[in-house]
Every structure is written in structure tokens, then in C-alpha cells.
Amino acid sequence: MTKPKQPTIVDVAKEAGVSIATVSNVLNRKNVPLASETIRKVEEAVQQLGYRRNAAAANLSRRRSYELGLIIPHYGGYYGRFAEMLEQKVFAFGYHLSVFSAAGMNPSFEQRHLELLLQRRVDGLVCHGLAMTKESTRQVVGEGTPLVLFNGWGWPEDIVNMAVNLDFAEASREAVKRLHESGCSSMIYAGRRKGLGANDQRIEGFMEGIRAYAPNAVHAVIDAGDQGVEGTLDEALRLSQGRGPLGIYTFNDALALELLSLCHERGIRVPEEVRLIGMDNEFFAGVSYPSISSFDMPVELQTNLVAAILMQQIGEDLSETSEELLHTYLPPTGHELRLPLIYVERQSTRV
Amino acid sequence: MTKPKQPTIVDVAKEAGVSIATVSNVLNRKNVPLASETIRKVEEAVQQLGYRRNAAAANLSRRRSYELGLIIPHYGGYYGRFAEMLEQKVFAFGYHLSVFSAAGMNPSFEQRHLELLLQRRVDGLVCHGLAMTKESTRQVVGEGTPLVLFNGWGWPEDIVNMAVNLDFAEASREAVKRLHESGCSSMIYAGRRKGLGANDQRIEGFMEGIRAYAPNAVHAVIDAGDQGVEGTLDEALRLSQGRGPLGIYTFNDALALELLSLCHERGIRVPEEVRLIGMDNEFFAGVSYPSISSFDMPVELQTNLVAAILMQQIGEDLSETSEELLHTYLPPTGHELRLPLIYVERQSTRV
DNA sequence: CTGTTAGCGCCTTCAC
DNA sequence: GTGAAGGCGCTAACAG
Numbered sequence: 001m002t003k004p005k006q007p008t009i010v011d012v013a014k015e016a017g018v019s020i021a022t023v024s025n026v027l028n029r030k031n032v033p034l035a036s037e038t039i040r041k042v043e044e045a046v047q048q049l050g051y052r053r054n055a056a057a058a059n060l061s062r063r064r065s066y067e068l069g070l071i072i073p074h075y076g077g078y079y080g081r082f083a084e085m086l087e088q089k090v091f092a093f094g095y096h097l098s099v100f101s102a103a104g105m106n107p108s109f110e111q112r113h114l115e116l117l118l119q120r121r122v123d124g125l126v127c128h129g130l131a132m133t134k135e136s137t138r139q140v141v142g143e144g145t146p147l148v149l150f151n152g153w154g155w156p157e158d159i160v161n162m163a164v165n166l167d168f169a170e171a172s173r174e175a176v177k178r179l180h181e182s183g184c185s186s187m188i189y190a191g192r193r194k195g196l197g198a199n200d201q202r203i204e205g206f207m208e209g210i211r212a213y214a215p216n217a218v219h220a221v222i223d224a225g226d227q228g229v230e231g232t233l234d235e236a237l238r239l240s241q242g243r244g245p246l247g248i249y250t251f252n253d254a255l256a257l258e259l260l261s262l263c264h265e266r267g268i269r270v271p272e273e274v275r276l277i278g279m280d281n282e283f284f285a286g287v288s289y290p291s292i293s294s295f296d297m298p299v300e301l302q303t304n305l306v307a308a309i310l311m312q313q314i315g316e317d318l319s320e321t322s323e324e325l326l327h328t329y330l331p332p333t334g335h336e337l338r339l340p341l342i343y344v345e346r347q348s349t350r351v
Numbered sequence: 352m353t354k355p356k357q358p359t360i361v362d363v364a365k366e367a368g369v370s371i372a373t374v375s376n377v378l379n380r381k382n383v384p385l386a387s388e389t390i391r392k393v394e395e396a397v398q399q400l401g402y403r404r405n406a407a408a409a410n411l412s413r414r415r416s417y418e419l420g421l422i423i424p425h426y427g428g429y430y431g432r433f434a435e436m437l438e439q440k441v442f443a444f445g446y447h448l449s450v451f452s453a454a455g456m457n458p459s460f461e462q463r464h465l466e467l468l469l470q471r472r473v474d475g476l477v478c479h480g481l482a483m484t485k486e487s488t489r490q491v492v493g494e495g496t497p498l499v500l501f502n503g504w505g506w507p508e509d510i511v512n513m514a515v516n517l518d519f520a521e522a523s524r525e526a527v528k529r530l531h532e533s534g535c536s537s538m539i540y541a542g543r544r545k546g547l548g549a550n551d552q553r554i555e556g557f558m559e560g561i562r563a564y565a566p567n568a569v570h571a572v573i574d575a576g577d578q579g580v581e582g583t584l585d586e587a588l589r590l591s592q593g594r595g596p597l598g599i600y601t602f603n604d605a606l607a608l609e610l611l612s613l614c615h616e617r618g619i620r621v622p623e624e625v626r627l628i629g630m631d632n633e634f635f636a637g638v639s640y641p642s643i644s645s646f647d648m649p650v651e652l653q654t655n656l657v658a659a660i661l662m663q664q665i666g667e668d669l670s671e672t673s674e675e676l677l678h679t680y681l682p683p684t685g686h687e688l689r690l691p692l693i694y695v696e697r698q699s700t701r702v
Numbered sequence: 703c704t705g706t707t708a709g710c711g712c713c714t715t716c717a718c
Numbered sequence: 719g720t721g722a723a724g725g726c727g728c729t730a731a732c733a734g
Binding site: 018019020021022025032033034035038057059060061062063 | 719720721722723725726727728
Binding site: 369370376383384385386389410411 | 703704705707709710
């Protein structure tokens with residue numbers, strides 16, 4: 001209950017019969033030569049006293065925190081996986097990751113978390129492009145904290161050095177292509193306006209896909225947020241009326257699952273009458289019935305790249321593999337990097 | 352690129368023409384009386400210089416971090432929601448929450464995160480009971496860091512002051528009751544051994560439920576990890592053979608969904624032939640077809656209680672509502688608190 | 703009301 | 719190889 005004041009480096013030094021500098025030296029295993037006897041004594045004292053270094057003091061002294069900050073909209077699905085994976089990647093460089101959820105792209109939370117992270121003097125920042133305001137980002141970068149964005153589109157080059165994005169536009173084009181090839185003569189993109197930039201990317205790609213692969217197809221962009229899921233399906237069916245199978249490409253798997261259930265309820269057969277492609281490749285897309293075709297996100301690659309770029313900005317030495325990764329993926333020009341999603345074909349489009 | 356050394360309190364003092372103590376005073380709004388002119392000057396200087404307090408220095412000086420640590424197995428589903436909600440709760444007390452994922456109950460990660468948190472001198476810890484080893488927990492508590500567990504069963508009283516648990520056992524009893532009342536004469540619990548204590552609790556409750564409500568029912572506990580999902584369904588069907596509707600209660604909604612899809616595939620009708628109850632009340636349980644009955648977790652209540660108990664241990668003043676909450680829920684004796692789950696009836700059991 | 707001063711615990715030259 | 723000493727930036731008495 002009562003906090004009995006934890007032992008400090010001074011206590012350890014006393015216990016081991018050496019000076020505090022020596023203790024610090026053995027603890028931080030620098031390139032300083034130490035007598036093995038000294039090392040032993042110190043380690044014993046540490047063990048004995050249950051010494052644990054005070055991070056605040058160490059950070060203050062070194063003027064580095066070896067801490068990185070990550071701001072994401074929430075912990076669910078892709079973002080959670082991203083956080084977990086990034087944590088592992090930066091750990092390999094000796095850094096620790098502090099994760100904050102902006103509670104659904106809420107700018108006030110974002111602001112708070114950012115402020116906190118900066119007070120902690122994090123050595124670098126990884127932010128979700130959609131959870132950040134331009135102003136705070138500019139400020140951060142202006143103050144000199146290395147920052148890399150992920151899934152941020154259309155950021156001016158002068159405020160963001162590098163954005164590592166998933167190529168939703170390309171995936172959307174592919175979705176149209178797949179649906180068209182499977183014989184859909186009418187195609188719908190069921191979006192989520194609140195998905196912001198991520199939704200815009202999909203719309204853009206969808207329209208490009210239509211132009212490229214199915215210029216004559218009946219098509220439309222419907223917002224599931226506006227129309228509701230039922231409204232979306234109604235509208236989609238109305239548009240495709242009698243023109244053979246209807247293809248629906250959705251903002252994410254969750255929406256696809258809702259549409260799938262609705263089809264079940266109404267006795268509409270999937271994939272015979274309606275074909276679905278989702279996005280995110282969530283667990284349930286694989287085990288629903290019928291299973292839902294989707295796009296898998298290269299989270300491992302993305303986090304690897306984010307980590308490498310950030311470490312480079314911080315001035316850390318990169319491993320060979322990291323170097324190679326950057327060579328392979330960094331665009332020769334520009335400040336945006338697009339990673340391809342992987343299409344996973346399942347029963348909802350299999351004819 | 353070059354970090355131009357952020358302004359310190361000294362710079363602000365100089366700029367404002369006051370002493371550093373004064374700056375510290377206006378910044379920390381203590382019960383110290385300040386001249387409004389002084390305040391203005393300081394705030395202006397802060398604005399001017401873009402001053403941001405160095406958390407490490409402040410923590411070191413105050414010997415408090417106003418930081419709390421949370422260790423969970425992963426960010427998905429319930430845990431993610433728990434983290435987000437707890438963050439809000441403790442923020443109301445002026446604390447910040449650092450969340451760490453133990454990457455699936457991996458003890459080495461747990462150890463690492465714990466060590467880090469302790470080095471940061473967090474003022475308190477919230478840990479998932481299943482992600483912690485007894486040894487490290489004992490050590491932490493022994494060193495005097497306030498700790499509250501959530502979903503930890505069977506912890507010796509001498510190492511854990513309080514555990515705030517979801518009452519999976521009671522929910523499992525209820526599941527049996529519901530299935531039995533709906534007319535199931537055979538009932539299965541499809542578990543996940545790797546769920547550890549959480550699974551044990553369900554098994555215990557399931558068996559008690561059988562004894563209490565349906566002593567004559569054919570029943571069994573099957574582990575989906577051992578048998579696979581298909582194996583589980585086969586086994587369940589074999590046991591219930593021809594004895595009317597089969598009730599399956601699952602470890603979680605994910606497993607329930609898998610079983611549901613399998614039923615679809617084999618043309619087994621849900622709920623006519625098989626009735627399902629899941630656990631977690633995940634998004635997809637509500638929108639699958641048919642929708643899956645499940646148990647909703649009182650995350651808000653749980654996080655409220657965890658926050659209140661921890662704040663109390665730290666010695667923070669509680670609000671009236673928090674006090675009341677503790678009065679209502681704290682057990683008169685013992686060190687474990689059980690919160691009821693809420694049954695959500697859906698189509699998978701509706702006859 | 704404001705300023706002076708002594709740490710907080712650790713790291714890091716720089717002598718020895 | 720090891721130790722002494724001066725910060726790191728801020729807070730908290732305590733004077734004034």
C-alpha cells in the first residue's frame with residue numbers, strides 16, 4: 001500500500017561498493033571496458049535490491065525517450081492488427097510504441113493524444129491520415145518531430161514527408177474487373193461517407209474501373225450511411241432490374257455481411273443473383289455463408305515500411321533487409337507510397 | 352530535420368520577465384494566488400515560444416507520472432472496447448492510460464511490457480488476469496504499485512487486492528436454461544481450451560446449469576480447438592441423434608458463426624434443428640443470418656468499477672457516483688467482483 | 703504575490 | 719577501469 005521508495009542507482013552503487021557512474025556503465029553496456037568482477041558485483045546488487053531504472057530520469061538525462069507514438073481511429077480490425085505489428089517492428093530497433101485511439105476520428109481526442117505524446121518527447125510519430133488535422137500535423141512537423149503517415153491521401157508535400165498508403169483505388173478497380181468478368185452487367189459501390197478519404201479512394205477507383213473495364217455497365221455509387229443497408233440493397237436491385245447478376249462492392253466486410261444477411265432474409269441467392277466483394281478480409285468474411293470475397297491488407301509489409309522510414313528519419317541505422325525494402329518500395333519521386341491489396345476470392349463471387 | 356531544442360521553462364520565464372517558479376505556478380494552476388497580469392504575460396510567452404512542458408522532467412520532480420498501464424491479450428473485440436472505455440474513465444481523474452497488447456497471452460511480452468511500465472513509474476496497473484503470470488504479479492504488488500485485475504479467476508488474495516470479473520459462469524448457466532426452455536433436449540458446450548480461465552468458467556457454469564435446469568438432458572463439453580469446427584458439429588449431432596433440437600452454446604460468437612455457416616452448408620436449419628448461443632455480442636452476431644443470440648458484456652460498468660477501485664487505491668478522491676458504484680458492487684468480503692452479462696435473444700434461438 | 707533554492711534519478715564528459 | 723561533478727527541465731518548499 002505504502003510506496004516504500006524504490007531503490008535508485010545510488011543505492012545500487014552503495015550496495016555494490018562502486019560509484020554510480022560505474023553502475024550506469026554496466027547497466028547500459030556501452031563501449032566502455034568493465035572489469036568482470038565489477039559487473040558481477042553490480043548485477044548482484046541490482047538483483048538484491050530489485051532495482052529498476054527510472055525512465056523519466058533516464059529520458060531527461062539522455063534527452064531521448066526511445067518511445068514512438070501511434071495514433072489510430074480505434075483498436076478494432078485492421079488498426080488493431082497494425083498497432084500490434086508495428087509494435088513488434090519498432091521493438092526490433094530498440095523502441096517502444098505508445099498507442100492511442102482517437103476514438104473514431106474525433107479531432108479533440110487526436111489533439112489531446114498528440115499533445116501528450118509531444119510532452120513525453122517521443123522520438124517519432126506514426127499517425128493515421130484520417131485521424132489528423134492539417135494544423136496540428138504542420139505544427140508537429142514544424143517543431144521537428146519525425147512523423148510518418150499511413151493511409152493519408154492528398155497531404156501537401158511541405159507538411160508530410162512520407163505517407164505509406166494502402167492502394168484502395170487500385171483494389172477498387174480490380175473489384176470492378178472481377179465483378180465484370182464474373183458476368184455482372186450492373187455494379188454498385190456501397191460506400192460509407194464517414195470513411196472519409198478511404199471512401200473517396202474507393203469511389204475514385206470504382207469509377208475508373210467502370211471506365212476501364214465495363215464502360216457500358218449500369219453502375220452507381222450509393223452511400224450506406226445515407227440510405228441504410230436496406231435502402232442500399234433496394235436501390236441496387238432497382239438499378240440492375242432484370243439485367244442479370246448484380247455486383248456489389250462494399251466499403252468493408254462489415255457492410256458486405258449485412259447485405260449478405262439481407263439477401264438471405266429476402267431469399268435472394270448469392271452469388272447467383274447478387275455477387276459481393278468486401279474489403280478488409282476480416283475473420284467473419286472467411287466463415288460466413290457463403291463466404292465473402294474480400295481484399296487482404298498487407299499489414300506486415302506496411303508496418304515494416306513505416307518502421308523503416310521512421311527509423312531512417314530518426315537517424316537509426318537500418319538493417320540490410322530494411323534498406324532493401326525501402327529501395328524496392330520508395331517511390332523515386334513524390335511522398336506517397338501505395339501498397340497493393342490482395343484479392344481473396346470466395347464463394348460470394350464464385351460462379 | 353534538426354531538432355532545434357524545444358523551449359524550456361527558463362526560456363518562458365525570460366520571455367515573460369518572471370521567474371521560473373512563477374511560470375510553473377501559472378502552468379499548474381495550483382492553489383497559489385497569481386496576479387492576472389502575470390498570468391497573461393506567461394501565457395503569452397508560452398504561446399509565443401510554443402512551449403510544451405517536458406513530461407519526463409515533471410514526472411521526475413513530482414515523483415508521479417499520472418500514467419496508468421493496461422495490459423491486455425490483444426486489441427480486438429472486447430479488449431479493444433475495454434481499453435478505449437477505460438481510457439476515458441481514467442482521463443476524468445486526470446490520468447492517462449498506456450495500453451499494451453501482450454500479443455495473445457504471451458508471457459514474454461507481458462513481462463516486457465510490465466517492466467517498461469514499471470520503469471515509467473506508472474501510478475497504477477490494470478491487467479488482464481489471463482495475461483499475467485503469478486510471479487510477476489506478486490512482484491509488482493510487493494513493490495507497492497496499485498494493481499487491479501480484470502477477468503482473473505482464482506488469484507490468491509495475498510497477491511491480488513481486487514479482481515473485477517465478468518460472470519461467465521452465471522451466463523453459462525443462463526445459456527443452458529434458455530436452451531432448455533426453448534425445447535432442446537440435448538445441449539453442447541463448444542469451448543476453446545486456449546481461452547484458459549475464461550473457458551473454465553464457462554464449462555463450470557455449463558455443468559452447473561445442466562444440473563440445475565436440465566439434469567436429464569444429453570449433454571457434453573467439446574473443445575473446438577481439439578476437434579475442429581467440423582468435428583465439433585459432427586460430435587454434437589451424433590450425441591443428440593434424433594432427440595429433437597440440439598442446443599449449442601459456444602465459447603464466443605466467432606465460433607458460433609463458424610458453426611452457423613457449417614449448418615448452412617449442410618442444410619441444417621437454425622434454429623429449427625440446431626439452436627445457437629454465442630458470447631461477446633460482437634457486431635457480426637447481430638447481422639449474420641440468422642442472427643446469433645449472445646451475451647453482451649457490460650464494458651462500461653466494468654471499466655467504471657476498475658477505474659474507481661484503482662483511483663481509490665491510489666488515494667484519489669472519488670466522485671459521488673463512483674463512491675455509490677463501489678457501494679453497490681463491492682463484495683462485502685472477498686476480493687473478487689462478478690458482473691452479470693446480459694443475454695441478447697436473437698433468431699438463432701427464437702422458435 | 704513572486705523569486706531563490708534544493709533536489710528528483712540518471713547520464714556523461716573528463717580527470718585520475 | 720573507475721569516480722567526481724555538472725547538468726537534463728521541472729516542482730515544491732520556503733523566504734521575502
